[in-house]
Amino acid sequence: MxxxxxxxxxxxxxxxxxxxxxxxxxxxxxxxxxxxxxxxxxxxxxxxxxxxxxxxxxxxxxxxxxxxxxxxxxxxxxxxxxxxxxxxxxxxxxxxxxxxxxxxxxxxxxxxxxxxxxxxxxxxSVEDLIADRMGQYASGSAPEMLGQARALLRLHPDVDMAYLEKRVRFESAGDYGADDVEG
Structure with a gap:
């Protein structure tokens, strides 16, 4: 644990x-x-x-x-x-x-x-959590959320990248994708 x-x-x-x-x-x-x-x-x-x-x-x-x-x-x-x-x-x-x-x-x-x-x-799920952080980042009101999304992805490199791409695109209204989380 x-x-x-x-x-x-x-x-x-x-x-x-x-x-x-x-x-x-x-x-x-x-x-x-x-x-x-x-x-x-x-x-x-x-x-x-x-x-x-x-x-x-x-x-x-x-x-x-x-x-x-x-x-x-x-x-x-x-x-x-x-x-x-x-x-x-x-x-x-x-x-x-x-x-x-x-x-x-x-x-x-x-x-x-x-x-x-x-x-x-x-x-x-970690993918949905990353997408949520990216949606908040995309809103412009929470710039620190990009760092959280990137930290989550670094710690969970086995995420479903296709699902992550879809969810980040949705939560950020198309402004960002999984590649933006990877940095």
Missing amino acids: AVYRPAFEDALRTFAAISQAMADRGLSRPVLVGGAAVEFYTLGAINTGDFDLCSAIQPALEEELQRHGFIRPTGAGKATRGWIHPDLGVGFEVVGSSPLDGQADRERFLLVDGFAPGTTFTVI
Whole structure:
């Protein structure tokens, strides 16, 4: 098993327990996307401060978050979209019902076990994650995302390049392709 910073490992174990609780209820597991997925795939080379999740059944996921000790911050100046666990110091937020607005191939998602006994969780594919980073880069609002996309590709040279090309082209509105990620 990879070695991550302790706070991230704790958050992954908690996410695994929440994901398994959803599956035990006969519900689909939420999908880890965004910065936490980047940290997962880069083995901690790029760190994040929150976990972005996608789930088509947000009310049930929020019930599980509460059962696992998460609270929704309230009061002036507090974000109300996310959930905070007082002991973890990491926020969890449901950012959509389906990764990349349903454009990500669910068959490519990674089912991960081993972070908590008897649990598994789902992570978006590395190709779709790279494409997401390139889409954000192409928007002009997140220049650092090119570096994240390139780091992900360097660490995962076995990606499906044809799929990556298709996904990067889509997410960047045709402005970039897989060759731009390779640098």
